[in-house]
Amino acid sequence: xxxxxxxxxxxxxxxxxxxxxxxxxxxxxxxxxxxxxxxxxxxxxxxxxxxxxxxxxxxxxxxxxxxxxxxxxxxxxxxxxxxxxxxxxxxxxxxxxxxxxxxxxxxxxxxxxxxxxxxxxxxxxxxxxxxxxxxxxxxxxxxxxxxxxxxxxxxxxxxxxxxxxxxxxxxxxxxxxxxxxxxxxxxxxxxxxxxxxxxxxxxxxxxxxxxxxxxxxxxxxxxxxxxxxxxxxxxxxxxxxxxxxxxxxxxxxxxxxxxxxxxxxxxxxxxxxxxxxxxxxxxxxxxxxxxxxxxxxxxxxxxxxxxxxxxxxxxxxxxxxxx
Ligand SMILES: Nc1ncnc2c1ncn2[C@@H]1O[C@H](COP(=O)(O)OP(=O)(O)OP(=O)(O)O)[C@@H](O)[C@H]1O
Ligand SMILES: [Mg+2]
Numbered sequence: 459x460x461x462x463x464x465x466x467x468x469x470x471x472x473x474x475x476x477x478x479x480x481x482x483x484x485x486x487x488x489x490x491x492x493x494x495x496x497x498x499x500x501x502x503x504x505x506x507x508x509x510x511x512x513x514x515x516x517x518x519x520x521x522x523x524x525x526x527x528x529x530x531x532x533x534x535x536x537x538x539x540x541x542x543x544x545x546x547x548x549x550x551x552x553x554x555x556x557x558x559x560x561x562x563x564x565x566x567x568x569x570x571x572x573x574x575x576x577x578x579x580x581x582x583x584x585x586x587x588x589x590x591x592x593x594x595x596x597x598x599x600x601x602x603x604x605x606x607x608x609x610x611x612x613x614x615x616x617x618x619x620x621x622x623x624x625x626x627x628x629x630x631x632x633x634x635x636x637x638x639x640x641x642x643x644x645x646x647x648x649x650x651x652x653x654x655x656x657x658x659x660x661x662x663x664x665x666x667x668x669x670x671x672x673x674x675x676x677x678x679x680x681x682x683x684x685x686x687x688x689x690x691x692x693x694x695x696x697x698x699x700x701x702x703x704x705x706x707x708x709x710x711x712x713x714x715x716x717x718x719x720x721x722x723x724x725x726x727x728x729x730x731x732x733x734x735x736x737x738x739x740x741x742x743x744x745x746x747x748x749x750x751x752x753x754x755x756x757x758x759x760x761x762x763x764x765x766x767x768x769x770x771x772x773x774x775x776x777x778x779x780x781x
Contacts (some may be wrong), residue, residue, distance in 0.1 A: 459486055459487065459526065459527055459629065459662055460482040460484065460485070460486040460489045460509070460524070460525070460630060460632065460662070461483075461485050461486075461523075461524075461525045461618075462482055462483060462509070462522070462525075463521070463522055463523045464481050464483065464521060464522035464523065465479055465481070465482040465483075465505070465508060465519070465521070465522035465523070465532075465663055465756065466479055466480055466481060466519070466520040466522050467479035467483075467501075467504050467508055467513060467517055467518070467520065467523040467686075468517070468518055468520045469516055469518075469520055470516055470518070471516070476518065477506045477667060477686055478501050478504045478686055479501050479504055479505060479508065479687075480686040480687050481522070481687060482501075482503075482505055482522070482686075482687070482688055483688065483755065484634070484663065484688070484691075486630070486662050486715075487662070488629065488660065489656065489660045489661065490546050490662050490663075490678050491656060491662070491663040491665060491666050491674065491676060491678050491679075492662075492663070492665070492677060492678070492679050492680070492681060493664075493666075493667060493669055493672075493677030493681070493694070494664060494665070494666045494667075494680075494681050494683060495667060495668070495669075495673050495680060495681070495682055495683070495709065495755060496588040496619065496682055496683030496684055496709075497523040497667075497684070498668075500684050500685060500686065501683050501684040501685075501687075502634070502666045502683055503634055504517070504628040504668075504686075505597055505683070506549065506634050506664065506666060508524065508631045509524055509531070509545065509547060509632060509664075510547060510549050510632065511534060511536075511539040511542060512540070512549075519532055525529060526542070526546060526547065526630070527546075528740060535718065537661070540574075544571055544574060544575045544623075544628065545574075545575040545576075545626045545627065545628060546610045546628055546629065546630065547628055547630045547631075547632065548622075548623035548624065548626065548628040548630070548631050548632070549623065549633075549634065550554070550616070550619050550620055550623050550631060550632070550633040550634070550748035551619065551634055551635075551636075551641055551769065552634055552635040552636065552638055553639050554607070554612065554615035554616040554618065554639075555607050555608065555610070555612065555615045557619060558607035558615060558618065558619060558622075559607070560606065560607055560608060561606075562606075563603065563604055563605060563606060564591075564602055564603055564604075564605050564606070564607065564610075564618050565584070565587060565602075565603030565604060567622060568583075568587035568590065568591065568603070568621060568622050568625055569583040569584055569619070570589050570635050571588045571622045571625050571626055572587055572590075572600075572625045572626065573645070575625065575626025575628075576625075576626060579771055584603070585605060586625055587599075587621075587625060587689075588600055588603060590619050590624060590625045591603070591618070592650060593621070593624075593655075594617040594618075594624075594655075595617060595619045595647075595651060596614060596617050596618070596621070598637075598665070602614075602618070605667045605746050609677070611752075611768075612639060612644065613640055613644035613647065613648065616636060616637070616644075616648050617651065620648075620651065620652070620655070624659065625663070626656060628661065629659075629660070629661050630661065630662045630663075630664070631652075631655075631661050631663050632663075632664045632707070633652065633663060633664070633665050633666065634664070634666045635666055635667060635668065636649075636652070636665070637646060637649060637667075637672070638668060638669075645672075646779050647740060649672065649675070649676055652665070652676070661689055665677055668706070672712065673694065674694050674698055677694050677703045678693060678694065679691065679692065679693050679694060679761075680692065680693075680694050682697070682703065682705065682709065683705045684705045688755070688763075688765070689703045689705050689706065689764070689765040690702060690703040690705070690706045690762075690763065690764050690765065691755075691762075691763045692736040692761060692762035692763065693761055693771050696759065696761065696762050697724060697762075698710065700759070700762070702762070702764045703764050703765060708709070710758040715731075722736055740753065743767075754766065771774045
C-alpha cells in the first residue's frame with residue numbers, strides 16, 4: 459500500500475545543509491506493522507512527517523517518491539494533503555496531551571475529525587466519535603466527549619488520540635513513540651490496543667520506537683535507521699536472529715535490561731552538516747579512517763536488506779565496538 463523510493467529530505471540552515479534523510483526505501487503491505495528503530499536524530503520522525511506531508515520548516519523534500527496505493531504524494535498541495543490526512547493516513551504522536559487541543563473538548567476534536575474525514579453530519583460524527591472512544595477502551599465515552607485533555611491521564615489521552623486517528627477510517631497509522639511518555643503498565647495496554655485495532659480494522663502500522671523490545675514484540679518487520687538512512691531492514695525474527703550491519707549489532711548489544719526498558723538508546727547526533735559535506739565523516743572508525751562511500755542496500759537473504767559499500771569501494775576496517 460505504501461512505496462517509498464529514494465526519499466531525500468534536507469534542511470537548509472545557517473551553518474549549511476542538514477541531510478536529514480538521504481535515500482529512504484520502504485515498502486509496506488496492507489495490514490503490516492513496520493517498526494522503525496534508531497538513535498536520536500537518525501531521521502525516524504522526519505520519515506513519518508514526510509509520509510504525512512508535515513515536513514517542518516525549513517525542511518524540503520529534495521528527491522524521491524512516496525506512493526500510497528499507487529498515488530504519488532510528493533508535491534501535493536495542502537488542499538490535497540488535507541483530503542489524505544485523517545482519511546488515508548493518520549498519525550499518533552508521543553505526547554498526546556500536548557498534541558490534543560487544550561482549549562477544545564475531546565468531543566469537538568473527534569467530531570471535527572470524523573466530519574472532515576467522512577463528510578458526515580455533526581450528529582452522525584458524534585455517534586461515530588462515541589463509538590470510537592468505546593472501541594479504544596475508554597469507559598463512559600459520552601462523558602469523555604465533554605472533557606478537556608488536561609482532565610485526562612496520559613494513558614487516557616493517548617487512547618483519545620488513537621481514537622481521533624482511526625475515526626476517519628485511515629488504513630495507515632503512523633505512531634511516533636506512542637508510549638514513551640507513559641509508564642510501563644500503561645505502555646503495554648496501549649501497545650495491546652494498537653495490536654487489537656490492527657487486527658480488527660486491518661490497518662497497517664508504522665511504529666517508531668526507541669525500544670527494540672517493543673519493536674520485536676509488535677512488528678512484522680523492522681527497519682534500522684542511522685544518520686538519515688536505513689542500514690538494515692528485515693522480518694523481526696531475522697533481524698534479531700541474524701543481524702548483519704555493525705550498527706544493528708551494536709544496538710542489539712546495547713539492549714537495555716528489563717529494569718531499563720523504555721529509556722532511550724543511542725546518543726545524540728549533532729545537528730550540523732558533516733565536515734566536507736560527507737555524512738559519515740562525523741562517525742570515524744577508531745583508527746581515524748572515514749568510510750569513503752555511501753552504502754547501498756543488498757539482499758543478504760530473502761527479505762533481509764543491509765546497507766553495504768558498493769562493490770569495488772575501498773572498505774573501511776570494521777573494528778569491534780566501532781560504533
Ligand atoms: N528544524 C530543523 N532544522 C535543521 N535540522 C533539523 C530540523 N529538524 C530536524 N532536523 C534534522 O533531522 C534529523 C532527523 O531528525 P528526527 O526528528 O527525524 O530524528 P529522530 O530519529 O526522530 O530522533 P528522536 O529519536 O530524538 O525522536 C536531525 O538529526 C536533525 O539533523
Ligand atoms: Mg523522533
